[in-house]
Amino acid sequence: xxxxxxxxxxxxxxxxxxxxxxxxxxxxxxxxxxxxxxxxxxxxxxxxxxxxxxxxxxxxxxxxxxxxxxxxxxxxxxxxxxxxxxxxxxxxxxxxxxxxxxxxxxxxxxxxxxxxxxxxxxxxxxxxxxxxxxxxxxxxxxxxxxxxxxxxxxxxxxxxxxxxxxxxxxxxxxxxxxxxxxxxxxxxxxxxxxxxxxxxxxxxxxxxxxxxxxxxxxxxxxxxxxxxxxxxxxxxxxxxxxxxxxxxxxxxxxxxxxxxxxxxxxxxxxxxxxxxxxxxxxxxxxxxxxxxxxxxxxxxxxxxxxxxxxxxxxxxxxxxxxxxxxxxxxxxxxxxxxxxxxxxxxxxxxxxxxxxxxxxxxxxxxxxxxxxxxxxxxxxxxxxxxxxxxxxxxxxxxxxxxxxxxxxxxxxxxxxxxxxxxxxxxxxxxxxxxxxxxxxxxxxxxxxxxxxxxxxxxxxxxxxxxxxxxxxxxxxxxxxxxxxxxxxxxxxxxxxxxxxxxxxxxxxxxxxxxxxxxxxxxxxxxxxxxxxxxxxxxxxxxxxxxxxxxxxxxxxxxxxxxxxxxxxxxxxxxxxxxxxxxxxxxxxxxxxxxxxxxxxxxxxxxxxxxxxxxxxxxxxxxxxxxxxxxxxxxxxxxxxxxxxxxxxxxxxxxxxxxxxxxxxxxx
Numbered sequence: 001x002x003x004x005x006x007x008x009x010x011x012x013x014x015x016x017x018x019x020x021x022x023x024x025x026x027x028x029x030x031x032x033x034x035x036x037x038x039x040x041x042x043x044x045x046x047x048x049x050x051x052x053x054x055x056x057x058x059x060x061x062x063x064x065x066x067x068x069x070x071x072x073x074x075x076x077x078x079x080x081x082x083x084x085x086x087x088x089x090x091x092x093x094x095x096x097x098x099x100x101x102x103x104x105x106x107x108x109x110x111x112x113x114x115x116x117x118x119x120x121x122x123x124x125x126x127x128x129x130x131x132x133x134x135x136x137x138x139x140x141x142x143x144x145x146x147x148x149x150x151x152x153x154x155x156x157x158x159x160x161x162x163x164x165x166x167x168x169x170x171x172x173x174x175x176x177x178x179x180x181x182x183x184x185x186x187x188x189x190x191x192x193x194x195x196x197x198x199x200x201x202x203x204x205x206x207x208x209x210x211x212x213x214x215x216x217x218x219x220x221x222x223x224x225x226x227x228x229x230x231x232x233x234x235x236x237x238x239x240x241x242x243x244x245x246x247x248x249x250x251x252x253x254x255x256x257x258x259x260x261x262x263x264x265x266x267x268x269x270x271x272x273x274x275x276x277x278x279x280x281x282x283x284x285x286x287x288x289x290x291x292x293x294x295x296x297x298x299x300x301x302x303x304x305x306x307x308x309x310x311x312x313x314x315x316x317x318x319x320x321x322x323x324x325x326x327x328x329x330x331x332x333x334x335x336x337x338x339x340x341x342x343x344x345x346x347x348x349x350x351x352x353x354x355x356x357x358x359x360x361x362x363x364x365x366x367x368x369x370x371x372x373x374x375x376x377x378x379x380x381x382x383x384x385x386x387x388x389x390x391x392x393x394x395x396x397x398x399x400x401x402x403x404x405x406x407x408x409x410x411x412x413x414x415x416x417x418x419x420x421x422x423x424x425x426x427x428x429x430x431x432x433x434x435x436x437x438x439x440x441x442x443x444x445x446x447x448x449x450x451x452x453x454x455x456x457x458x459x460x461x462x463x464x465x466x467x468x469x470x471x472x473x474x475x476x477x478x479x480x481x482x483x484x485x486x487x488x489x490x491x492x493x494x495x496x497x498x499x500x501x502x503x504x505x506x507x508x509x510x511x512x513x514x515x516x517x518x519x520x521x522x523x524x525x526x527x528x529x530x531x532x533x534x535x536x537x538x539x540x541x542x543x544x545x546x547x548x549x550x551x552x553x554x555x556x557x558x559x560x561x562x563x564x565x566x567x568x569x570x571x572x573x574x575x576x577x578x579x580x581x582x583x584x585x586x587x588x589x590x591x592x593x594x595x596x597x598x599x600x601x602x603x604x605x606x607x608x609x610x611x612x613x614x615x616x617x618x619x620x621x622x623x624x625x626x627x628x629x630x631x632x633x634x635x636x637x638x639x640x641x642x643x644x645x646x647x648x649x650x651x652x653x654x655x656x657x658x659x660x661x662x663x664x665x666x667x
Contacts, residue, residue: 030093032063034100041131043099045660046107046123048181048188050075051082051095052662054133063096069133069664073188076157107182114210121195121206122182128197129660132440136352136399137666144284146667148293148326149399151281153665155274155330156348156402162270163346163403166249167191167337168218176208183208190408194557197409198654201557215558219343220250221258231340234258235501246344246420247307247332263332264307275304278330292323300330310421317428320391321358327351327396327432333417336563337404341502345404349415354435357395360475363529364392368479371520375484378519378614383485383621390416390482393431393475400663409552411437411661414474416481424487431478433471438659446656451544452590453652456597460590462540469537472530473517473545480516481509484617491623499623503561508628511567512616518542518571519613522606536602543581543600546572550646551653554636566636571612573635573642578608583645594652 035043037056040063044051050071058064065087070079082092107123110116138149164170169192176183187208190196192215195206204212216222224230234243234250239258243250248260264271278301282294292315299315302308309331316329328351332344364371368388376385393414405412416431418424438447444465451463488495497505521535546568554565575581582599589597619627639646 029087032088032096033061035096035103036061037063038131039103040099042127043102044095045126045131045185046182047095047098047102048074048185049095049099050077051092052131052133052664054135054664068092069135069662071662071664072153072157074184114205118205118207118210119182121200121203122186122208125186125195125197125200125206126182126189128199128657130442130446130657131660131662132443133662133664134398134436135664135666136397138399139666141667144286144289147284148281148290149665149667151277152328152330152348152350153400155277155281156350156400158270158274158277159330159346159348159403160406162267162274164191164218165267165270166218166343166345168216169193170218172209172213180208191406196557198552198650201553203557217339218249219338220340221252224250224258225339231502234340244340244342246335246342247309249343262307264305271304274330275301278304290324290326292319293326293328296328303331309418310423313418313421313423313429316418317391317423317430319430321353321355321361321394325353327353327394329417333419334404335419335502336506339560341506342497344419347404347406348400348402349398349405349412349432350400351396351398351432351434354395354397356435357393357433360395360471361392363524364475364479367524367527367529368392368483371479371523372483374523375480375516375519375613375617378610379484379617379621380614381621382491383489383617388427388482390427390479391430393433393478395435395471396432397436398434398663399665409658411659413437414478416478420488427482429482431475431482433474433478435467435471437661439467443659446659447544449591450548450653450656453594453655454544454547454598454649455540455590456584456587456599457590459540459598459600462536462600462602463544464537464541466537469534470541472521472534473538473542476517476520477513480513480520483516484512485620489620491621494623496620496623499625500628503563504628504632506563507561507566507632508616508620510563511570512620514542514567514571515609515613515616518605518609522609535606539602539605540600543572543575543605547649547653551650553650566632569639569642569646570631570635573639574612575605575608576642576645578604578611580605580608596648 037053040053050073052069052071053063053067054069055067058067065083068083070082082089107119110119138146141149161170164173169187172193173187176187186195187193193208193213194215195201195203200206216225220230227233234240237243243258243260245260248262249266250258251261251266253259278297282290282297285294296312296315296319299312303312312331327349329349332346334345334347335341335343337345372388373385376383401412411434413434414432416429418429423429438444448463452460455463485496491499496509499505500508518539521530521538524530525532525535549564549568550572552562552565554569555561572581576583580601582601583596584599585596587597588595618624635642
């Protein structure tokens, strides 16, 4: 139901490199060897240029035309603006010269001290990332598939703009001067004016505009948001349920009151354009080609016209790894982005199916009702086990994410949808695991360095470079969203969103899923489905994943709870209290440089996870708000001695630059 996010900086851009670039003006051949590759990519971002040097194998130290990706970000010009039949265009040479000047002399400092400080903060914001290209070479596709891709990419651009309307960022974009390139790139990165890096997000001077405007959500009247507790005010109204509708914005009713207006009315023009692109996307397939995908494209287009997303879900749920070679989800889904965590944000997730998922489906399909039964036993009354029929995860290789899927600090590696409606309630939703993030050598090396700074040498032995333990954990996390008290399960007629309200409800749902991932790994080993070595490696990965989210802090710069950071703090704090994670303050870490390290005790962790599963699933089953608040209070709000260890985790983890993902699509 919700997405599991790795700790990373994610600048999402899109490159569309033509296999046969169209003719265009050329300045003549030049050798572009003045700027090293890493600096070129860093400075291109500072200058908000849609350029990324993808590789440096042909002529080391020299940028060649076939090594350049043209990225889609602020600049949505066609690839032949930069590349032509002869190679680089005149505009590309001009851009390279700008990068070279910045490399040699640095940015020109502002005369005003306040502005100089702001620019320095923006540079720091962009600098907290290691740019990494997620490359999709689709040049070999059939013509009908290329038609699909081109239309979905255009729809993704429209979704980006539509999502900015929801966040309130659209009104600010035009205020950024064209020459203020770092502000433009930071705005693109964050989808708003404020910075989001761990070391800059709480600094109010780190803003794309000198005026440092407050972030005003586009989903509620601005006057209503003057009250910082407006979400609670709305929740206390007699018409709270209507105003909270996930597919509607709250607007003034013209009579001094409030009303909920459907997305199709509020965003009619944008949604009509997206619908037309979806209609065109499948037009070139033969009658017997991509039948399930075409049915979803048609249903999704209609939903963009009539707001009936549940009907679109019916077609979407019929797609799987067998019926289509593509994965597409387009529409409003997750709610984390907005202040009240109730309104669904528009997004696109577009990917190719990776057939490796079939192996895990074969392992888990026969036992998924047994998983439901054992989790129901841990949940206790009043919850009762039910027959579950959800689809087990498909593995997908992401082509592009847009809108709410393109979070500024993180790449989604697993997701279960939909969140509401008959498909969700009846267990017919889809779960996917994104398998092509963090697999490049630079990302793996950075993660291993971070882990080695925190784990003791003995525990480091369980750290695996094999992706299988990570994939198992993500598969189980996403499957668990469909198990136990899930979706619209009610206690005394109230759903978890109504009981726990907004951010706490999101944290409890993700805590449920991630705790189940730990528990079910041991349970599968007990059934002989996986071996204990994989479980130990998976637990080690999960705990280090939690370290990464702890390093991000518990709240955003605006004071909003960070769902994954808070669940990570609860899990790690709980395991420390249980003796499964032990801090040795005088023992060297596995890297040999840091003093003080964490020892992971597999057997104790397994016993503690069993108890944590009972606690968390019981809270969800009973709708126990006080117990949920107590868990958060103990490990998030007032962590006691654990607060010192959280500081250690943060300092060591943030030494390594985080991956900055750019999407490259070659057609």
